[in-house]
Amino acid sequence: MITSMDFLLWAKGPMFQIAIAVFAVGILIRLVEIFALGRRHNYAEARGSELLPGMQTVVRRFQADPGTLKHAPFDVVVGTIWHIGFIVALLLFIPHVELIKSTFGIGWPALPNPVVDGITAITLLGLLAALVHRLTHPVKKFLSTTEDYLIWGVTFLVVLTGYLAYHRLINPYPLALGIHILTAEVFLIVLPFTKLTHIFTAFVARWYNGANFGRKGVQS
Amino acid sequence: MSTTTSTNATPAAGPFSLQRGLQALREEMDAPVASFFSSCVHCGLCATACPFHVETGDPKYTPIYKLEPMRLLWEQEYTLWGKLKGKIGLGKQVTDEMLEEWEPLLYDSCSMCGRCSMVCPVGNDIAYMIRKAREGMVASGHAPEGLIAASVRAVNTGSPMGLQWKTLEVQIKHAETASGLTVPLDQQGADYLVLLSSMEIINFPEYLEAITKIFDHAGVSWTLSKDCFEATNAGIQIGNKDIAAKLTQRVVDAAVKLGVKNVISPECGHAYTAIRWEGPNNIGRAYPFKVFHIIEVLDQLRADGRIKTEGKEMERLSMHDPCNLARKSGVIQQQRNLMDLVADNFVELKEHGKYQWCCGAGGGVSSNERAEPLKMAAFKRKKAQIEEVEPERMVTMCATCRTQLEEGLEEFNMDIPVIGLTEMIAEHLKESD
Numbered sequence: 001m002i003t004s005m006d007f008l009l010w011a012k013g014p015m016f017q018i019a020i021a022v023f024a025v026g027i028l029i030r031l032v033e034i035f036a037l038g039r040r041h042n043y044a045e046a047r048g049s050e051l052l053p054g055m056q057t058v059v060r061r062f063q064a065d066p067g068t069l070k071h072a073p074f075d076v077v078v079g080t081i082w083h084i085g086f087i088v089a090l091l092l093f094i095p096h097v098e099l100i101k102s103t104f105g106i107g108w109p110a111l112p113n114p115v116v117d118g119i120t121a122i123t124l125l126g127l128l129a130a131l132v133h134r135l136t137h138p139v140k141k142f143l144s145t146t147e148d149y150l151i152w153g154v155t156f157l158v159v160l161t162g163y164l165a166y167h168r169l170i171n172p173y174p175l176a177l178g179i180h181i182l183t184a185e186v187f188l189i190v191l192p193f194t195k196l197t198h199i200f201t202a203f204v205a206r207w208y209n210g211a212n213f214g215r216k217g218v219q220s
Numbered sequence: 221m222s223t224t225t226s227t228n229a230t231p232a233a234g235p236f237s238l239q240r241g242l243q244a245l246r247e248e249m250d251a252p253v254a255s256f257f258s259s260c261v262h263c264g265l266c267a268t269a270c271p272f273h274v275e276t277g278d279p280k281y282t283p284i285y286k287l288e289p290m291r292l293l294w295e296q297e298y299t300l301w302g303k304l305k306g307k308i309g310l311g312k313q314v315t316d317e318m319l320e321e322w323e324p325l326l327y328d329s330c331s332m333c334g335r336c337s338m339v340c341p342v343g344n345d346i347a348y349m350i351r352k353a354r355e356g357m358v359a360s361g362h363a364p365e366g367l368i369a370a371s372v373r374a375v376n377t378g379s380p381m382g383l384q385w386k387t388l389e390v391q392i393k394h395a396e397t398a399s400g401l402t403v404p405l406d407q408q409g410a411d412y413l414v415l416l417s418s419m420e421i422i423n424f425p426e427y428l429e430a431i432t433k434i435f436d437h438a439g440v441s442w443t444l445s446k447d448c449f450e451a452t453n454a455g456i457q458i459g460n461k462d463i464a465a466k467l468t469q470r471v472v473d474a475a476v477k478l479g480v481k482n483v484i485s486p487e488c489g490h491a492y493t494a495i496r497w498e499g500p501n502n503i504g505r506a507y508p509f510k511v512f513h514i515i516e517v518l519d520q521l522r523a524d525g526r527i528k529t530e531g532k533e534m535e536r537l538s539m540h541d542p543c544n545l546a547r548k549s550g551v552i553q554q555q556r557n558l559m560d561l562v563a564d565n566f567v568e569l570k571e572h573g574k575y576q577w578c579c580g581a582g583g584g585v586s587s588n589e590r591a592e593p594l595k596m597a598a599f600k601r602k603k604a605q606i607e608e609v610e611p612e613r614m615v616t617m618c619a620t621c622r623t624q625l626e627e628g629l630e631e632f633n634m635d636i637p638v639i640g641l642t643e644m645i646a647e648h649l650k651e652s653d
Contacts, residue, residue: 029300030258033254033298033299033300034251034254034255037250037253037254037298038250038251039250039252040250040501042500043500043501043504043506044496044497044498044500044501044506045507045510048550057343058343061340061341064339064341065339065575066575067269067339067571068265068269068339071268071274072265072268075263075265079263079341138279139267139273139282140264141279142264142279142280142282142285143262143264143284144262148262195260197258198258198260198261198342201255201342202343204251204255204258204259205256205258205259205343205344205345206343207343208251208255208256208343208345209252209340209343209344212337212345212348213337216497216549217549217550218546218547218549218550218552218574220338220574
């Protein structure tokens, strides 16, 4: 009989290796697919440079422009909150920092558990609000595909199972932890093949955007 | 489905086909496009930046949605996942019907103003991709009648409106009589070759008179070319590289023949982006001359102290930045410097410069009769902006924007005249002793 501990060990062991491998190879393929296409030489005399404006756009797009903040405050506020919450829970929760340290050999200070707990709860609420918005807002509803809802589910489950495991709401604990690790692995495996790639490619897209405009003397 | 099959079976049946359209789209795929499509999360924020969506409320006018056929082709042929899906028969095909359905989205409801490119959180330059997607539309035979007619006229007569040199000659005579000066024609070795737009020649001939006066006042050596007076490029608006290259080459030939050092784009935003940014890429080499918008030239003359003005406009004036000039070309401060010279009571529209809103007529929308209702709908955003600051007159520096502002303001019974900035400068030139 498979015990919850067996399940946890499988999730932490072979399954983790598979997930990391699919994620790493997948994202590498995606980036190669993008960069291999290249860009045509631009013969028009540039007004500004590409490099720095491109890098500035990478940073600037973390903050909404005044118009977007005014026209879509819900998107900006809720989107910002749950993205930050997700990243904080991922990178600043003590067990996650430990895992990163043991896997990659680099570590950093973590936040106290109650703080991460609160932020996780807010993130879950933010994600729920984002889903309701997607289901009701005319443009979002119109644009949304099955993939958009699936990816919402994959993202929500990672955070939810983490929250449930921390609060010991699933028993026994090895099962709770195993489920959380498995959802994280699903997240990693689907990442390179879905819109989750934006986690990496948005930096590339922003740079090209900033470079296109920067060349013409506009900071985008 | 049957149509797709038959089109597939006869790829060489005519100059336009689905196969040619898809091939044209493939040629437009590059690293930026792939990074943009990879990054879209369907947040829909680009819709809030688009006057066509904002004023109609129709979700199908969401900018990124206008690129769905191109995105689909990219996914199928340029991603491993898409190729796998295609192999097991899961991939949706781009069909001729799909392209037909997208024609009004890519032409009637987009002026390529680029405002969506400024707000996308993941950084997608959507306008950059719309320009590319249009190449596929032309090659597949799905471009609007109005733009096809304009392109044919541009190739055959040199003007998208079919304007002949003799029409311009009448306007030249008129400018000479009104100014008491001579308009230089085919002056070998002049510093500046001045180009015009047909719309300007027909609707705003006062522009030619204005530059004749200003250049005389500032002692600028300039000329018109009888070989080529048209600055606009219908090939770029419709999305056809071959036509675009042909029209660009005419300007280059005229400039080289006269041995000019600089070419001046008229008060036309499109013409400026066409000749300044796209032209060299159309012909595949750098120009042996520099290109300026007339506003850049005037501001340089101002900075050099070569324009002396007297008197100021006392009316409350506001200004419309043409998208092509400001957001898409970085000419933003120059028009403000010139306004300071002649306007005493200038008030900015709230969102201006790189964040300005399009008038609704650019990117070929105004040459596409079918788009007329959408063009007027999109104008309502500009109208709302103008109402916020209640100017007595509007100033702009693009003949298409100006025509749209005049028509739109009249449509909504707003008594606000529109004037070109170059003209306004000419009205304030200090009389020489």
